[in-house]
Amino acid sequence: MTDFTLWDIVRNLLLAGRWTVVLSLIAFAGGAAVGLVLTLLRMGGFKPIRWLIRLYVDVFQGTPLLMQLFLAYFGAAALGFDVSAWTAASLALTLFTSAFLCDIWRGCIEAVPSGQWQASRVLGLNYLQSMRHVILPQALRLAVPPTVGFSVQVIKGTALASVIGFVELTKAGTMLNNAAFAPFTIFALVALGYFILCYPLSRYARYLEKRLYGAGIR
Template sequence: MDFSWLPAYGGMFFEAFFLTLKLALMAIATGTVLGVAAGILLTSRFRLIRGIVRVYVELFRGSPLLVQLFMVYFGLPHVGVNISLNMTTVLVFTLYGGAYIAEITRSGIEAIPKGQWEAAESLGLNYFQTMGHVIFRQTLKIAFPSLVGFYIGMIKDSSLASVIGYSELVKKSQTIMNMTARPFETYIVVGLCYFIICFPLSKLVSYIEKRSEAK
């Protein structure tokens, strides 16, 4: 193996690394906000609201992320809706992530014993006060490992954005590979970049789970 070419192309890897990190963080942030809201609505007493949100969740959980990227970036212009590359990636990853996070949130809420709701009601708390001060805090604790696990998956799935031209790690690595004729070494560097992002998150989950078990 020969990595003598790496210093000359380190800047390109550095730029692509932060573009990947930027996409992942934006998608995680917006997807979490959307997913938490949708997850709460999935537990609503109103059947119509639950039905509408359920359609969204099943649509984006039941179709491949790659197809969603193609549909938005290449499909929408055919119906007169033009959307930029950056907006496409953030929008699709937000909707995709939100659908999965909605299910994680819903399962966390439904895991809370009904007695918690009844106790809050007996104290005179309304629905929003109960959700904010009693239920949601416990839901976060239950759902946190699953959420972080999904975040790690989203970071790795960001590589799919390369197929529509987004210059993240995989897309940039293809350019570097063509210039250096070193595909194996190039993908080793790409793998290490993803490892640098994902490994601390996986260790964080393990640490929190061990602390929870100790308690």
């Protein structure tokens, strides 16, 4: 049996950590794109679409991410689709992220005082013009801190992709431990890895929140 040096462990975790970062980026970019479209559709007037999007958000918020990953991976296989762990994890995390961002952003748009809609309406701006020139710029400023804050949840969410065989930080830790039998060291390092990724984002979100508050924007 081979002996693992600490460096071996760290090196392997770092290599696997790349995929945690890549999967997080895919989930976040995909989730933001889908979430933006959903948010705008939801703000529009058409009732059935609003209702459907609310159902979508409720389903993804009301079920564990783990089940969503299982469904994307095993469910797709049961339906005859051959999906890789990569595809399943990217898809499930993208949908999960989009549902939460859609809800966060809806809240930010609704947080813009109704007087702003009125003022832009009486100046003759139509719905899209009001959105573009008056509402969205203000909602965007409100949205940045919670959005950055939520990205932390996405990074931690990628850990669950390990259960469908996606080799990222957590899965690599499990595999290393099977060979090296040093659970405390290995999982402490895994946790440290997540912390190094998440902590700066949390700090940044807090900073943005303070700056927003300081700017006196309601």
